[in-house]
Amino acid sequence: MEGQFSSRDRLGAPTPLRCPLCRSRLDETMVRDLGGVTHDLFWQLHAGRCPEHGWFQTEVISRPPREIFAVSKPFGVARRMTVDGKEIYSFPTVYNDLPPAERRNRIDPLDERYWQVRRLENAG
Numbered sequence: 001m002e003g004q005f006s007s008r009d010r011l012g013a014p015t016p017l018r019c020p021l022c023r024s025r026l027d028e029t030m031v032r033d034l035g036g037v038t039h040d041l042f043w044q045l046h047a048g049r050c051p052e053h054g055w056f057q058t059e060v061i062s063r064p065p066r067e068i069f070a071v072s073k074p075f076g077v078a079r080r081m082t083v084d085g086k087e088i089y090s091f092p093t094v095y096n097d098l099p100p101a102e103r104r105n106r107i108d109p110l111d112e113r114y115w116q117v118r119r120l121e122n123a124g
């Protein structure tokens with residue numbers, strides 16, 4: 001059931017997921033394998049909590065995630081954040097900015113370079 005831990009969850013698992021706001025490492029990380037028993041599909045949910053900014057999660061299906069979501073709890077519903085007066089539910093990653101040719105290459109879905117969020121529009 002949603003929000004409940006199962007044997008497919010790895011608590012404290014290493015994850016490339018960082019806080020999209022302060023980019024710090026997250027506490028209480030967890031990774032849930034969704035790929036099924038055969039593991040022929042790379043499909044994982046990653047979640048973690050920033051002490052300052054709360055829970056975030058993202059879904060990884062064979063490729064680095066395109067968006068990181070602010071959530072109410074691990075595997076919970078999306079929550080709205082207000083950043084510089086703007087309402088934000090999700091944070092696009094730099095994976096979106098890869099040229100299509102490069103995206104067709106074989107990319108490690110857990111390569112943390114692609115998990116970095118784009119600069120927020122109003123930042124700086």
Ligand SMILES: [Zn+2]
Binds near residue numbers: 024051
């Ligand atoms: Zn943070």
